[in-house]
Amino acid sequence: MWRLFNSRSLLVTALSLSASLSSPNTLRSMSSFSSTDTMRSPPAAKKVEHRMEMFGDVRVDNYYWLRDDSRTSPEVLSYLQQENAYTDSVLSGTKQFEDQLFKEIRGRIKEEDISVPYRQGPYYYYTRNLEGKEYLQHCRRLIPNHDMTPCSVHDTMPTGPDDPPEHVILDENIKAQEHGFYSIQAFKVSPNHKLVAYAEDTKGDEIYTVHVIDVEIGAPVGKPLTSVTSDVEWANDDTLVYITMDEILRPDKVWLHKLGTDQSSDICLYHEKDDTFSIDLQKSESQEFLFVGSENKITRFIFFIDASKPEDGLKVLTPHVVGIASWAKHRGNHFFIIRRSEEFFNSELLACPVDDVSVTTPLIPHRERIKIQDTCLFANHLAVYERENGLPKVIAYHLPAVDEPLTSLEDGRAIDFIDPVYTVDPAQSEFNSSILRFSYSSLRTPDSVYDYDMNTGTSVVKKIETVLGGFDASEYVTERKWATASDGTQVPISIVYRKNLVNLDGSDPLLLYGYGSYEVCIDPWFKASRLSLLDRGFIFAIAHIRGGGEMGRQWYENGKYLKKMNTFTDFIACAEYLIEQRYCSKEKLCIEGRSAGGLLMGSVLNMRPDLFKVAFAGVPFVDVLTTMLDPTIPLTTSEWEEWGDPRKEEFYHYMKAYSPVDNIKAKNYPHILVTAGLHDPRVMYSEPAKFVAKLRATKTDNNMLLLKCEFGAGHSSKSGRFEKLQEQAFIYTFILKALDMIPEL
Known part of the structure; x- marks a missing residue:
């Protein structure tokens, strides 16, 4: 299935990493500082004046030196280590509680479990979690008499002693043993079910290696494909189609690879030379065609490849027309096309015949x-x-x-x-x-x-x-409310709380989450770890602010470019509404956002620091203007369609007005926790580091300001499922400490 409006969660800003930084031993040595190795006084980053002038405006960035593309600078790494040590020292008194909270969160999950098997050809495919293990096993079972058993809602995978046995195709736990980070983002079975191609990332930089293995014996087939994206598809049983990136990590080339040949001899099917466009790859549900899309934020055009004859190359399905975006599927004699303008x-x-794509029939x-x-x-x-x-x-x-x-x-x-x-x-x-x-x-x-x-x-x-620990959904209340933005727009808010623990008189703590970029829809989702807050009397809310896609395409358009400020004022309006309706008070209001949501956090903290008690900004995009003025940073050029091009004066001044690093002032701020990933390919670690350094040197309060940089992770932090739960326990512990809600142990 295709993903419409397929935008990146945030701009890619990582470059190739040093091999020395990816080894587990090196990563352990970098994070080996303990709370006894440092005083409680926060580290003070040195100031080195870096002047930037444009349109008669001068900006001085005293922390520009923190950006090191190679991530090997001893001075930069030392500073990040000091920040981690300071964070550890400030939270050292809560470590016992954090460990207990982690056990509580982990205790809710069923550690040994399998996904719902799905039918593909003569097999059921599924993944399995094992007790105590961080990663997945990829498995399959043969379907008995599969030609005689049509798919039904009542299908169940036979697991009796006389049924076909389970076959473990790939165990990620074994693969991950030699790596501090491990992630598989593609797992594609060949049409004849004899081979699997999977895309592997062992650094967190989202630069993948594609391996092909024999399903039955697990042996590698040919040499792996290196320095590729996770977009990889089988054209037929011995041919792969995949995508590579240019020097700024923009997906720009589509390749055809014949098994048994060297990658250097692969055929380039298409090269997208416009540096504001990126390409992607999907296979139709019918398995008969592959679709290559080239897109920026407002335009998308499509090529198709006949999977049975990939050597024939690409053919145009929808032409490149500025302002028109399209996505495609296939069934029988027709392509089905979603088109936006x-x-x-x-x-x-729309539908169009496969043999004449110029003729379209409206369906919806x-x-x-x-x-x-x-x-x-x-x-x-x-x-x-x-x-x-x-x-x-x-x-x-x-x-x-x-x-x-x-x-x-x-x-x-x-x-x-x-x-x-x-x-x-x-x-x-x-x-x-x-x-x-x-x-x-x-x-x-x-x-x-x-x-x-x-x-x-x-x-x-x-x-x-399965949610262990006596969870009962009927004990929780969900609501949809509407806040009125500064221009009169009604902004939806999704809310949940435990009905017997919440007073709704302004005395309850509340965590408000927001994102508001890239037309991403932050729909209300379940998270078992969140119960640790709800069961302590928290209210959790999501502000569905402009810049997201929850209310349609225009909702997104009204929160980007020269209307981006709506994203931030919408969030503030939601916070004020929740206070006015006595869901919480300023003294109990906590906020959270990651990535582009971290930009939201930085902006609203500068605009209304008095409104919030606690803020968590995960891998935040906070140095907007400096980053977007540098086309050598990965994917900056394609991001101009999201934020605007600050090389144009109108955009420059508008973006400067909300860029968090550029708007820090000498005033009181809430308690703030910021995280970063050294290998983050979307938000370079230096952005959150610079934000914290400048904020610490400027703000006038004594509230906590902590930076936690993961040395062995990227944009999504650590890769193991328990490691992620540990991070959640760490964040919740910080919030509870800031609210003085941690009990004496």
Whole structure:
């Protein structure tokens, strides 16, 4: 399935890393400072004046020296070590509580578990977690009499002693043993089910190596493909298509690789030379075509490749027209195309014949209040994921036979959901079946996988995430409220709390989360670790602010470029609403955002530091102007379509007005925790480091200001599932300490 409006969570800013920094021994030595190695006084980064002048405006960055592209500068690493040591010393008195909190959070998860198996050819494929292990096993089982058993909502994988045995294709735990960081972002089975290609990242820099292995014996097949993205697909049983990046990590070339040949002899199918565009790759659900998309934030055009004849190269499906963006699928004699333009901003759905792509037939017209978010295409059905009034919807349509004319869609059937606010996403479905699989959750409903029969309307739950420790969803309340922004716009807020622990009189602590960029929809999702706050009387809320995509394409357009300030004022309006409605008070209001949400944190802290008690900014994009003025930084050029090009005077002054590093003032700020990843390829570690250094030298309060830099991780922090839970316990401990809510142990 395709992902519409596929934007990066934030600009890529990492370069190639030194091999010495990736070894576990080196990483351990870098983070070996303990609380006894340093005094409680915070480190003071040295000031080295760096003047930047543009349009008659002079900016002085005294901490520019912290940027080291190689990440090997002893002076920079020493400073980051000092910050980590200071953080450890400040929180040393809460370490016992943090450890207990980690045990509590870990105690809620079912450590040994498997995903819902999905059918692919003659096999069930699934992943397995083992007790005590950080990473996944990738497994499969043969389907008995698979040609005689059509897919059904009542399908279950046979696991009896007389049924085909489980086969472990790949155990990530074994692969991860020699690495401080380990992540697999693609796991693709060949059409004949004999081979697997998987994309592996062992540094956190999102520069992948693709390995091909024999499924039965696990042996490598040929040499791995190096320095590639995680976009890799099988064209046929012995041919891969993949993407590489240029020197600023922009995906720019599509390659054809024949198994058994050297990567140096691969054929380049397409080179995108416009440095504001990036390319991506998907395979159709029908498995007959591959689609190569080239896009920036407002334009997207598509090529297609016949998977049976990849050597024939790319053919144009939708042309490059500025302001028109399209995504494609395939079924039978037709391509299905979602197309967005300035006129049709919430998108329309079209069909065109495979043998004449210039002829299009409208299937779903543009609607001003309903946004087409995604689709799943089947041999006889179409499922459309939409958004209306901030909530996702799923509509299932029956399609005419492949050999019949495709002129319109019959009335679709909507799937009903039970919570007032929720999230629903496509899951792996079988193309030749009538069964739509989707995942569902809400702020009080654990992640659930459903199979929905599009012929009968029957829906069957296949799996609900197990939450240990006596969890009862009925004990929690979810709500949807609306705050009024400064310009009168109504901004939705999703809220959850434990009904018997919350007073709703202003005395309760509240954690408000926000993002608001790239048209990303932050739908209300379940998180078991969040129960550790809710069960301590917290309220959790999500501000669905402009710049995101929750309310349609225009919602995004009204929170970018020269309207970006709406993102920040919307968040402030949501915070003020929650206080006015007595969900909390200023003394109990905590805020959280990561990446572009970290930009949100930095901006609102500068604008209204009096409004918040505690803030967590994860890997925050806070040096907006300096970063966006440097086209040598990875993907800056493509990000101009999101933030604007500050080489133009109007954008320069507007971006300077909200760039967090440029707007720190001598005033009181809340308690603040900031995190960074040394190998982060999206937000260079130096941005949060500079923000903390300048803030510490400027602010007038004595509140906590802590920086935690992970030396063996990238944008998503550590890679192991328990390591991530440990980080969550660390963040919650900081918040509880700032609120003076940690009990004596």
